[in-house]
Amino acid sequence: MANHPSSLCLINTSSFTFPYPVVEQVKPKKCNHRKTVEVKEPFASYSACQLFNKSPKRAGLSTSDLIFNGYMNIEEKGISRNGYSTRNDSFPDGFIDDGCSNTVPVTCYSLESLLDKQFVIEVLSYCSREECLELGRRYHALITKTAVCGDQFVTASLVNMYAKCGDIKSMVAVVKQMPYLDIASCNCLLAGYAKNALFDQAFSFFLKLDGIDVQPNHYTYSTMLAICGSLSAIDEGKQLHAQTMKLQYLSKTAVSNALLTMYIKCGMMEDAESVFEGLVQRNVISWTAIINGFKQHGDYEKPLRLVCLMREDGIDPNEYTFTVALASCASLRNSHMGYMFHAQVIKRGMALGDFVGTAIVDMYSGLGEIWEAKKQLKEMGKSASSVSWNAQIAGFFRNQKTEEAIEAFSQMVRNDAACDEFTYSSILKACSLLPSLATCEQIHSRIVKSKFESNVHVGSSLIEAYNKCGSWEDAERVFSQLTAADVVSWNSMIKAYSQNGRARKAIILFEKMVVEGIRPTNSTFLAVLSACSHSGLVQDGQKVFESMVKEYGILPEEAHYSCMVDLLGRAGKLEIALIFISNLPIKPTAPIWRPLFAACRCHSDLKMAEFISKQILELDPDDAAVYVTLSNMYAEAGLQADAEEQRKLMKMKEISKEPGCSWIEVYNKIYRFFSQNKSHSEMPKVYEKLKQLMQQIEDIGHTDNEKEDRVLYHSERLAVGFGLISLPAKNKFECSRTLEYA
Structure with missing residues (x-):
């Protein structure tokens, strides 16, 4: 024993x-080989495997090499799942043609070596390696009730073949029939x-x-x-x-x-x-495992040191090792080591391989050297796979190169690279950063053609993209077509309603989500609270906020507190908002104070604004928005000296604000405008149009105390002015913008 x-x-x-x-049913894998063996008379009564036997030209080749490589295209390494016509009654007559026109006439001499033990093991090994289940099943049937079938090595090969092909039921059946x-x-x-x-x-x-x-x-x-x-x-x-x-x-x-x-x-x-x-x-597998382990657990320094120690130990890194090293360089933003590893993989001839090549693209994207990443993908040429293209698109997105991401996607399509769910999710995220309804619709069309419209990940990204384009109706249609929407999809749709002024729809969808058994998350409550905030639904918002803790046990985070302050502030309940902040279980942060500061401007409460500005500047002394907003409030109150004082403080402290940027889509083309923009050829007409609008506003009794040049140079107003002079009067258009303060 x-x-x-x-x-x-x-x-x-x-x-x-x-x-x-106990066996769980696993769907067997199907063969996907393309080559077809054409059996010519007088050998039509033999199996395809039999017909490969005893070729006079097979000297120096193993049996499996002869069968599956010698008579077929070595690059394809395939054999179709065609049936076999044999003298065994269990096989159908003739071949089951899969529609492949690639045929190879072959000849054969005898049947007896087909049942040779070593030959059988090699055939079954091939079926395991290539996951060719149909061929394995037919060959199993052929050798059944023969002496070779009872051999322990053959039986083990059968078990292995069925396991590799995913046919667990047959695997267990083979084990059951074993005598021991x-x-x-x-x-x-x-x-x-x-x-x-x-x-x-x-x-x-x-x-x-x-x-x-x-x-x-x-x-x-x-x-x-x-x-x-x-x-x-x-x-x-x-x-x-x-x-x-x-x-x-x-x-x-x-x-x-x-x-x-x-x-x-x-x-x-x-x-x-x-x-x-x-x-x-320690072999290369040992080294690569520990190197990858440290990288997976967030320690990016050790993998780089270990790769050097590995080489000192006489072990040459393989492509997997280099992939981990390149990823670690990107995480550390260590361009020096990245260049070194890139040079090493070039020297070893690995740089253009799909695995390492993609890692190089990803590394340069992580380093922010997006054009080096683009150069690497170009060098890979037609050999670049979908994974490589996805890395390029994701890299552009991470570096906020949205137009370049869209162009890379177009090039990927032109190169006939297969787009998958990751491709569509990445490009739709890029579309969300640069809202272009026309581009979003074109990508949506390709998604439908590719039969990805019901994919939950793609669907969620599509909902988000339509939301950013201001088309909540299209987002709603996408959501309704999802067959198994997950919590991310529900959150995306609630967010789309929220950000497009459909608060009631957001609340109704939230209630439906709960009824259908989808448990809300932090993001769900944030979207619903935002909807209530922008629509002035104070009581609804307070009810949702209370249920978050009491019914679902979800502790509010900074963003939820900030949203509640915004809800109260927009409704003019400034004192209540201030009390809410004072009673928080956490120390108020700048993001929590800022919505109340913005509400002070909307409701012209200069005294409270001065108090809150001090709170924010204690937490974030370089917050340009505080100085600019306070300056504007002083100007609106007629206190020009105080307004100028805020501007002087900014200059003295060398605090600069990020220029506002707005964009508009006109006839399927995106036009960007920055504050103080004068470079566009149509700017004179834009400024003239804005002056006309300002005059009309003053004529109806509204006076803006800001200086005229500051008012006219707002990036969003420039975009609106361009839309008014470029599109027919009855056309609806939308502008998008980054946050700006002047």
């Missing part, structure tokens, strides 16, 4: 009866469960090994440690660690690497580092 530890009690296995573990189990077959079964994420079944079967007198070997433990890592089952992992030490398996590289990875996935970096330091043999 095996002397290995058998007391490991991980999962209740009372319902487990060997060899029938050896450790190789058990390892294949465990690996099959692990590959298909059936971790409970794997644990149950592992715990039964002692009862069937099968001793786990080091491959068994490496598989089980990997499963513990996937489940973050640290307690069970430590028990397995103890067993591997007792059995002296830690000297096996597969076990030590699996143990190292398990601790990393469980977040136990100190234990992982201890295991790494104690490794007898």
Whole structure:
């Protein structure tokens, strides 16, 4: 009897009866190979595999190389899932043509070597590697009831093949038919469960090994440690660690690497580092695992040092190692190390590969060197995959290069690169930064053609984009088409109603969300409170705020407090808002004070504004908005000397405000305007139009105490003026802007 530890009690296995573990159905993977074998007379009664046998030109080639590479396009490495016509009655007559026109006439000499044990194992190995389930099934049927089918190595290969192809039911059926189990077959079964994420079944079967007198070997433990890592089952992992030490398996590289990875996935970096330091043999997998572990847990300095130590240890980094190193450089914004690693991958011929090439694009985007990223993608050429293009688009977005992101997306489409949900989500986020309804509609059209319109992630991004474009109706239509909207989608739609002045719709949708069993989040309440704030629904807002804590147990954050202050301030309840701030359970921050400061200007409460300005400047002395707003309030009150004093203080303290920027879409083209903008060729006409409007405003009794040049130079007014002179009088248009104070 095996002397290995058998007391490991991980999962209740009372319902487990060997060899029938509880099996969750996993959808088998389908073959996707394109090559078709055309069988010519007189060999039409033989199987396709048989017809490859005993070629006189196969000297120097292994059987599997001959079958699957020698007679087919090596670059394709494929064989279709066509049927096989054999003398066995279980096969259909003729071939099932998948519509592929690529055919290869072949010849064959005998049937007997088709049933050769080594040949069978190689064929099944090929099916496993290429995940060619249909071919594996047919070959299994061919060898059934033959002597070779009862061989333990062949059976283990069958188990492995079905596992790799995702056919768990067939995998278990093969195990059931085995006269006895050896450790190789058990390892294949465990690996099959692990590959298909059936971790409970794997644990149950592992715990039964002692009862069937099968001793786990080091491959068994490496598989089980990997499963513990996937489940973050640290307690069970430590028990397995103890067993591997007792059995002296830690000297096996597969076990030590699996143990190292398990601790990393469980977040136990100190234990992982201890295991790494104690490794007898460190290979590239060991080094890459620990390097990636530190990076995943937010330590970006250690990966860079470890890569250097790795090379000193005589281990050459592989593409995965370099990918982690490049990502760490981006996180640290360490351009020097980034250039060095880039040079190393060029020297090794890895730079144009999809994996490393994408990492280079991502690194330069993270460093803000967006044109270097663009250059890298260009060098990759047609070999650039969707992942590489996605990295480029996301990089432009991160660096607020919205128009460049849209152009990259257009180039990606022209290059026939397949767009996925990440592509559409990224480009729609870019559209949200530069609201262009025409562009958003074009992307929406492509999403529909690509059949991604019901994808919840794409749908949420599309709702957000339409929201930013001011088209809540389109956002509503997208939301209604989502088949399984998640909380992000609900939040996006509530936010769209909120930001487009549809507060009642936002509240109704919030109530519907609760009824349908979707639990609200912080973001949900923030969107609803914002809707109430902008529409003056004070009582509704207070009710929602109270339910947030009492009914859902969600503690308000700074943004929620700020929104409540805004709600009260907009409604003119300045004193109540001040009391609310005074009674907060946290120390008021500048973002909490600012909405009340803005409300003071709206309601012309200069005295309270002076008090609040002091509170804000104590927390944020360089807040230009305070000086500008206070200056404007003094000007409105006729206190020009005090207004100028605020401007002088800004100059003396060298405090500058970010120039306001507004934009408008005219005939599918975006036009930007900055404060004091005079560069546009139509500016004289714009200023003339604005002066006419200001005169009309004064004629109806409104007087603006700000100086005329300041009023006319507001970026949003420039955009409005341009829209008025560029579009027909009855046309509706929308302007977007960044926050500006002058």
